[in-house]
Amino acid sequence: MLAQHGIGVVGEASDGESGVALVEDVTPDVVVMDISMPGISGIEAARRVRSRSPSTRVIMLTVSPDPDDVTEAVLAGASGYLLKDAEPDQIASGVRAAAAGASLLSAPVAAQILDRVRTSHGSILPAEVWSRLSERELEVLKLIADGRENSEIAEELFISVQTVKNHVSSLLAKLEVDNRLQAAVAAVRADLI
Numbered sequence: 001m002l003a004q005h006g007i008g009v010v011g012e013a014s015d016g017e018s019g020v021a022l023v024e025d026v027t028p029d030v031v032v033m034d035i036s037m038p039g040i041s042g043i044e045a046a047r048r049v050r051s052r053s054p055s056t057r058v059i060m061l062t063v064s065p066d067p068d069d070v071t072e073a074v075l076a077g078a079s080g081y082l083l084k085d086a087e088p089d090q091i092a093s094g095v096r097a098a099a100a101g102a103s104l105l106s107a108p109v110a111a112q113i114l115d116r117v118r119t120s121h122g123s124i125l126p127a128e129v130w131s132r133l134s135e136r137e138l139e140v141l142k143l144i145a146d147g148r149e150n151s152e153i154a155e156e157l158f159i160s161v162q163t164v165k166n167h168v169s170s171l172l173a174k175l176e177v178d179n180r181l182q183a184a185v186a187a188v189r190a191d192l193i
Contacts, residue, residue, distance in 0.1 A: 050077035
């Protein structure tokens with residue numbers, strides 16, 4: 001990866017097991033990994049990273065646009081999913097977004113996953129979970145699912161960025177999901193979007 005302002009590489013691993021062990025040693029803000037790796041898959045490695053270092057965000061950087069892979073990665077806790085043909089600036093944006101608690105999908109991947117989620121039936125969360133959200137949290141969630149960043153949500157709803165962050169944190173806790181992407185997928189599957 002080309003040098004990017006504000007991003008430093010603290011370690012590299014040649015396989016999933018080594019990557020998980022390295023995360024335990026250095027606790028990076030963000031891990032970038034492939035789905036296909038020697039030993040354990042990137043999906044399993046992402047699960048282990050999120051389990052052992054919950055503050056570490058995971059981005060998948062892979063050649064596979066397969067919706068099944070994307071879904072598995074998101075369910076394993078990935079905060080982003082980028083294709084290897086992405087420009088270096090897009091990869092850097094994905095790392096920065098993950099470090100800030102946001103999610104980034106490559107455009108073709110986002111279109112595929114949302115289409116697939118919309119055609120599947122049934123919520124992945126029980127109905128009573130949705131009733132925990134306030135009207136404002138539902139508005140914020142709908143804008144997240146629309147791909148809006150916190151600053152855009154703040155502008156749309158005439159509230160501060162900090163207030164948006166508070167709503168996002170609250171709705172993630174209430175939905176018991178790890179990131180905005182998982183919340184958006186759950187909302188689409190529940191036909192809220």
